[in-house]
Amino acid sequence: MGFGRDLRNSHEGLLKLQDWELKLLETVKRFMTLRVKSDKEYAALLLSMTQQTEKQETTDYVSTVSKSWSQVVRQTEALGRIMRSHADDLNSGPLHRLATLIRDKQQVKKSYQSLHQQLESHNHKVTRGDLEKLKATYRQLSRDANNAKEKYREALAKGREAERARERYDKATTKLHVLHNQYVLAVCGAQTQQDNHRRNAGPALLDGLQRMQEDMTLALKSILEEYCEISSLLTEEVVKVHQEISAAVQQIDPLTEYQHFIDAYRSEITCVSSATEELALTQQNLRTKEALADDLDRKIQMSQQSAERNSDCVLLLSQKLSLLELRQTVQSLRSSEACLSSQKALLDAKMATAASPPPAPPPPALPYEDDARSVGSTSKERSSRFDTLRHSLAGMIRSPKVMLGSSTSFFDVIPTSERPLAEQEWYHGAIPRTEAQELLRQQGDFLVRESHGKPGEYVLSVFSDEQRRHFIIQYADSQYRFEGTGFSTIPQLIEHHFSTKQVITKKSGVVLLNPVVKDKKWILNHEDVLLGELLGKGNFGEVFKGTLQRDKMPVAVKTCKEDLPPELKIRFLSEARILKQYDHPNIVKLIGVCTQRQPIYIVMELVPGGDFLSFLRKRKDELKTKQLLRFAVDAAAGMAYLESKNCIHRDLAARNCLVGDSSVLKISDFGMSRQEDDGVYSSSGLKQIPIKWTAPEALNYGRYSSESDVWSYGILLWETFSLGVCPYPGMTNQQAREQVEKGYRMACPQRCPDDVYKLMQRCWQYNPEDRPKFSELQRDLAAIKRK
Numbered sequence: 001m002g003f004g005r006d007l008r009n010s011h012e013g014l015l016k017l018q019d020w021e022l023k024l025l026e027t028v029k030r031f032m033t034l035r036v037k038s039d040k041e042y043a044a045l046l047l048s049m050t051q052q053t054e055k056q057e058t059t060d061y062v063s064t065v066s067k068s069w070s071q072v073v074r075q076t077e078a079l080g081r082i083m084r085s086h087a088d089d090l091n092s093g094p095l096h097r098l099a100t101l102i103r104d105k106q107q108v109k110k111s112y113q114s115l116h117q118q119l120e121s122h123n124h125k126v127t128r129g130d131l132e133k134l135k136a137t138y139r140q141l142s143r144d145a146n147n148a149k150e151k152y153r154e155a156l157a158k159g160r161e162a163e164r165a166r167e168r169y170d171k172a173t174t175k176l177h178v179l180h181n182q183y184v185l186a187v188c189g190a191q192t193q194q195d196n197h198r199r200n201a202g203p204a205l206l207d208g209l210q211r212m213q214e215d216m217t218l219a220l221k222s223i224l225e226e227y228c229e230i231s232s233l234l235t236e237e238v239v240k241v242h243q244e245i246s247a248a249v250q251q252i253d254p255l256t257e258y259q260h261f262i263d264a265y266r267s268e269i270t271c272v273s274s275a276t277e278e279l280a281l282t283q284q285n286l287r288t289k290e291a292l293a294d295d296l297d298r299k300i301q302m303s304q305q306s307a308e309r310n311s312d313c314v315l316l317l318s319q320k321l322s323l324l325e326l327r328q329t330v331q332s333l334r335s336s337e338a339c340l341s342s343q344k345a346l347l348d349a350k351m352a353t354a355a356s357p358p359p360a361p362p363p364p365a366l367p368y369e370d371d372a373r374s375v376g377s378t379s380k381e382r383s384s385r386f387d388t389l390r391h392s393l394a395g396m397i398r399s400p401k402v403m404l405g406s407s408t409s410f411f412d413v414i415p416t417s418e419r420p421l422a423e424q425e426w427y428h429g430a431i432p433r434t435e436a437q438e439l440l441r442q443q444g445d446f447l448v449r450e451s452h453g454k455p456g457e458y459v460l461s462v463f464s465d466e467q468r469r470h471f472i473i474q475y476a477d478s479q480y481r482f483e484g485t486g487f488s489t490i491p492q493l494i495e496h497h498f499s500t501k502q503v504i505t506k507k508s509g510v511v512l513l514n515p516v517v518k519d520k521k522w523i524l525n526h527e528d529v530l531l532g533e534l535l536g537k538g539n540f541g542e543v544f545k546g547t548l549q550r551d552k553m554p555v556a557v558k559t560c561k562e563d564l565p566p567e568l569k570i571r572f573l574s575e576a577r578i579l580k581q582y583d584h585p586n587i588v589k590l591i592g593v594c595t596q597r598q599p600i601y602i603v604m605e606l607v608p609g610g611d612f613l614s615f616l617r618k619r620k621d622e623l624k625t626k627q628l629l630r631f632a633v634d635a636a637a638g639m640a641y642l643e644s645k646n647c648i649h650r651d652l653a654a655r656n657c658l659v660g661d662s663s664v665l666k667i668s669d670f671g672m673s674r675q676e677d678d679g680v681y682s683s684s685g686l687k688q689i690p691i692k693w694t695a696p697e698a699l700n701y702g703r704y705s706s707e708s709d710v711w712s713y714g715i716l717l718w719e720t721f722s723l724g725v726c727p728y729p730g731m732t733n734q735q736a737r738e739q740v741e742k743g744y745r746m747a748c749p750q751r752c753p754d755d756v757y758k759l760m761q762r763c764w765q766y767n768p769e770d771r772p773k774f775s776e777l778q779r780d781l782a783a784i785k786r787k
Helices: 011-056 064-158 162-231 236-250 259-265 267-306 310-315 317-352 385-398 433-439 490-500 566-579 612-618 625-644 696-701 706-721 733-741 754-763 774-786
Strands: 445-450 458-464 467-472 474-476 479-481 529-537 542-548 554-559 590-594 601-605 657-659 665-667 680-682 703-705
Touching (some): 011 064, 011 162, 064 236, 267 317, 433 445, 433 458, 433 566, 529 554, 566 601, 612 657, 625 665, 625 706, 696 703, 696 706, 696 733, 706 774
Antiparallel strands (some): 445 458, 458 467, 474 479, 529 542, 554 601, 590 601, 680 703
16 A cells, blocks of 8 residues: 555545645644643642742651651752753754644655645646647648638639749648647647556655654654653652652651650750760861861962062952961860860769660761762663754755655656755845845846735745846735736746746846855755754754754754844844854854755854853852953954954853854854944834943943944953852843943952053053054954963
8 A cells, every 4th residue: 555556546635645744743842832831830840849848847856757757858859950950951852843744744745745746737738738739830820721621623724823822732732741749749648647646656755654654753753752752750860859859758666756755855964965065066176177277288388489569469368368367276175175075984984883874875867968979860861863864865855866665756756957045046045135136236126025914925036127126926826926916936936937038027127137146155954963961042043053054063053033023133134144254263153054944043153152141150160360361362363353344243252252262262143243344333212222232322322333342342341250250240231331431440459460451451541532442452362461
């Protein structure tokens, strides 16, 4: 059984089947989305319960029940973390892949409809349309030959112009004979086409569709298997938590439950037990403080030996003060130890003289016995078999050589040179309207793009009569058109207007003259990028770690949510449009963009160190002043390069810089950037503006320039040498803005050299013209670094 053999006349049924399967997949997607939501809510409830329980617990008395209950609470908290991790895995794994599968299945349906329409159109043309035309011509020539014959007879009878009449008769008869041969050949060709359509082309298309359907069913099975694996409550992590809870409950022993209580409150040894416990705790605390003091003393000695300048010695004062306080605490603890030891000795002596010696005091017990074992909650490493299958399926859908049998492909069975829309040179994918207009420069320039406002709708953009015109390509009754004649594919429609120079619409009078070819250097197909683990989330969508299929190079992939407003999609792509023009070691590099379909991808180099702000906060105890100066020089070098290109970043901050290999800092996140010929950009409103990083003239008048970026660079310097502290600490955005207008500037960070702080103050000059250029900042910081 198979589609090609048994479903040759079931085209409508196959379309209904695909619609039904798409509805089913949407139902599965909604179900998984609700499961993720419910698991997150359940995890949040568990964590909230444990936090409230811990607040209510007291430490007055410890028993087997209290210790077991503490273990139950801790393991319940671990279970909450596991459930939250599972919900995140479901969201980034099966749910994300299912959404991709739905998009691919929709594309399969569109491809099948288009290919079936082309096959049927070609078959109808050869077997009916062409034959009907030949029949009509044959009838006309037959009539012409009979008329010529009659005229020839009349000429013979009259004896006038017989020779000319004979020539006309011969010509008409010859035309009839030639057309007769053409008709016979056409009938033969139609018969062959009909047989080939029924036996080969049609079944091959259906068999290809069946294989795609089966492969996608296998992919769905893989998704559901992964869903079952992640959502199962019988995973090793969950089972281990419940085993720990069960073991904790089993440790409750009624026979020993009150032994500690009896010993603690037995009248004759109350003083001895209390003194013993207090002495043990004091000795333990004394040993801890002595170890801390010795360790701090060693660090101070090493720092003094390696100190290069007086400023480094000044930085040691706070550590020396801490050492002095620790030693004072140690002396106090030693005095307490001596007092408690003498008290215990006296009590022991008195107890020894008693008639009946009491039982030995119990060993000192801490308020809580921490015998819990930590439960790991890291996600399991998922296999990439489904991602590989998904990309191979997507490639089969869009490649012009999708194998249907041993040597037949979707497009081999169609006797036409047309390629799919995505492979047309003049199709630019989902680029913004503004970018399309920039590409149209001469009379008759044209391109086709996908609409940002209505994904799935296509637009023809043309330069005509000194203005850019945009025409929505209408789709109805399985035909694409502007007005008038329709075609089964967009390439056929564009080729018709381009080759015939027929106007797009009578009212516009626009004619297509010059196709604008897309820049292949930056264009990637979605199948060229294999998505991996989720790195984070941004304003526009998610960021994944990915791999370029062509050379297995690791990359970072920014995705754009499909339901974003068009203006935000344009902002998302503007970052790629700006980065195309730049190549500098301190600017994050663009690899390419995937705009052929939704969702849109921006593929960039993978910078392994992460964002600079988190790097500063995590490594603050390790970073030296020279390393911080190197970061400052890198940032200045990158911004000097942008300044030379008249690029205004508008969002320069530590969070928007990345730390690469060999601790090289790179400027990133150009989502708010603008490139202006005069180096000045005007804006209005304060929506999503980073107040504490923005220059006064930009906040007050919306005037952005390289000088306003210099102000932001001064804030970046302050973040760097304060090791990640938020600017204007203790102030709200509004308070910081008001204080700056009054002349307030932040104080010098503790780790910051005086020369660097002077540069900061120059960056924060209220008058933009008084601020230094980035090239000057780079030069001066490099000189400070060499000192």
